[in-house]
Amino acid sequence: MKIGLIGLGKMGYNLALNLKRNGHDVIGYDVNQAIMESINTDGVETASSLSDLVGKLGANRVIWMMIPSGEFVESALSDLKPLLIKGDIIVEGGNSNYKDSIRRSGEWEPLGVHYLDCGTSGGTEGALNGICAMIGGSKEGFERIESVIKDISQPGAYLHCGPAGSGHYVKMIHNGIEYGMMQAIAEGFEMLQKSDMDLDLAKIAGLWNQGSVVRSWLMELTERALTKEPDLASIKGIMNSSGEGKWTLETALEKQIATPVIALSLIMRYRSLEDDSFAGKIVAALRNEFGGHALVKK
Numbered sequence: 289m290k291i292g293l294i295g296l297g298k299m300g301y302n303l304a305l306n307l308k309r310n311g312h313d314v315i316g317y318d319v320n321q322a323i324m325e326s327i328n329t330d331g332v333e334t335a336s337s338l339s340d341l342v343g344k345l346g347a348n349r350v351i352w353m354m355i356p357s358g359e360f361v362e363s364a365l366s367d368l369k370p371l372l373i374k375g376d377i378i379v380e381g382g383n384s385n386y387k388d389s390i391r392r393s394g395e396w397e398p399l400g401v402h403y404l405d406c407g408t409s410g411g412t413e414g415a416l417n418g419i420c421a422m423i424g425g426s427k428e429g430f431e432r433i434e435s436v437i438k439d440i441s442q443p444g445a446y447l448h449c450g451p452a453g454s455g456h457y458v459k460m461i462h463n464g465i466e467y468g469m470m471q472a473i474a475e476g477f478e479m480l481q482k483s484d485m486d487l488d489l490a491k492i493a494g495l496w497n498q499g500s501v502v503r504s505w506l507m508e509l510t511e512r513a514l515t516k517e518p519d520l521a522s523i524k525g526i527m528n529s530s531g532e533g534k535w536t537l538e539t540a541l542e543k544q545i546a547t548p549v550i551a552l553s554l555i556m557r558y559r560s561l562e563d564d565s566f567a568g569k570i571v572a573a574l575r576n577e578f579g580g581h582a583l584v585k586k
Contacts, residue, residue: 289436290315292341292351294364295382296323298580299408300354302415303381303440304332310439317341338364342371349376350433354408357384357531365392374400377429381406383532386424386457393425393452402429405452407459410442411578418442422462424455464536464550469506470574471553474567477510481519481566490514506574513573524584525568527560527575 289312293304296318304327307314317335318324324334335341342349351368355361361384368378378401380389389405396403407422414420421441423430430437430448437446449458480487493511497503513520533554540547560568575581 289313289350289433290345291436292317292335292345292349294318294338294341294351294353295355296320296327297354298412299381299415301327302412303352303354303419305330306416306418306440307436308332312436312439315341315344338367339371342368347375348432350379350436351377352379352381354381357382357388361388369399372399372401375402377402377404377433379404379406379423379433380456381408383407383459383463384456385531385535386453386455386460389424389456390453402426402432403452404429404433405455406437407455407462409459409462410445412580413578414442418445421446422455422458423448424450424457425452460532460535460539463532464547466506467533467536467553467557468549469504470571471549471556471567473502473506473510473574474570477514477570478565478567488518490518505578509574509577510570513570513577520566520569520573522585523569523572525560525565525570525572526584527557527568527571528581533557 291307291312291314293300293307293314293316296304296316300318301323304314304316308331315333315335316324316327317338328334335344349372351372353361353364355364361380361382378396380403384405386405393403393405402425404423404425408415409420410418419441421437423437423446427448449455477489480489480492490511493507493514497507497511533550537547537551537554540550572583576583
């Protein structure tokens, strides 16, 4: 299938390579010309503008967006509106607020354009080697591109979750859980690091991934980060937040659902901006390992 991919950042670039490797024709577009030149060398065709991109896709067009949530998505959709026609499909694969996805789907529905919100997990490695996809929106639109989603996902790692907004809602909750898990790992390793014993933290992380109850990809990434730099001395324990944890907590408050672990993990992110801790270093390192999020260096 021919896919127009808007946004060739850390996730989009690897997703383009994933699509190409699985036999799909990809035409990419990004405002960064250097990135487009780079992906050309990897064999991915690019377009000079959004109108050029749409023109190259032919009939029954599929536009996949991997750009930051908020104003960037709104701007791209505004530019696409006069270019798309009935039967076209938009897949919004970033971390947008699910309420925005519901609204956007409603705006495109009268035009006959299928708007799918796709929560995408797996980090940059997953984008290249197989994502976990949570899709909401038109069932008809989903079924048309299901084979593509299956190709670029890990085995069994995709689901049409429900109506518009459900994909991004499920991904939001996923990220809220992720906040709590990373905070628990971080606090545990700070206790290990501050013990009176000379403990090899990387080896302990590796040990815990061998059959223990807490084995996980996050623990694998903990081992990787600590193997690179056992004391993480070169980075500050600043844990930035992309917004998903905040939206999860806001939704929990709206629905009067108790989520104390997620709430405290979000508060600790804000607390990290004021001080430097080993727990903060662990979370910062984990976010860099799985998502390529920037580190604040000392």
